[in-house]
Amino acid sequence: MWGPHPAQMQLLYWHHLTGDFIFNAYDADPRLELAHPHLIDVAFSVRKGLLFWTPLVGLGVAGLFVLRGRARGLLLPTAVFLAASFWFMASWSDWWYGGSFGQRAFVESLPPLAIGIAALFAWARAGRALVPVGIAALVTSCTSAFSRTSSTERSGVTPGKVWQNFSTFAASESYT
Secondary structure, rough: OOOHHHHHHHHHHHHHHOOOOOOOOOOOOOOOOOOOOOHHHHHHOOOOHHHHHOOOHHHHHHHHHHOOOOHHHHHHHHHHHHHHHHHHHHHHHOOOOOOOOOOOOHHHHHHHHHHHHHHHHHHHOOOOOOOHHHHHHHHHHHHHHHHOOOOOOOHHHHHHHHHHHHHHHHHOOOOO
């Protein structure tokens, strides 16, 4: 149990890079603005929108509403957790969270959505809607694959740049 604590390593790393032990990685002075969340931008923006860059999240949310049996009890607590998380994370003044891929702040909120995706496929299979749900999953997976291979700079994304990259991605012979 000897050795430096991870927090000490972070402080030493910042000091090595910047000369300061405490470093603000954001350009501006970020703040939490709970009364003025950026809900539409966080959800749909081409710049860093959760549903734009991670469209499988939409299937997970849809699936929560078709939970059956004992799993139905997960709907209310999961919906409250996701709504509160979404509001809180959308209230950050730098809602795009720097130069990361997509909405990195939502990583901890993704596991409950896996339950929703599983429920959506179970519902689709039972109600013979497997083909439409399968097509939606395929389209969102392809969109996610494109976004991971896209060379678009995440902080200066425009719809035109996205379309140009998507056209290049779709026309290429190799997706690696």
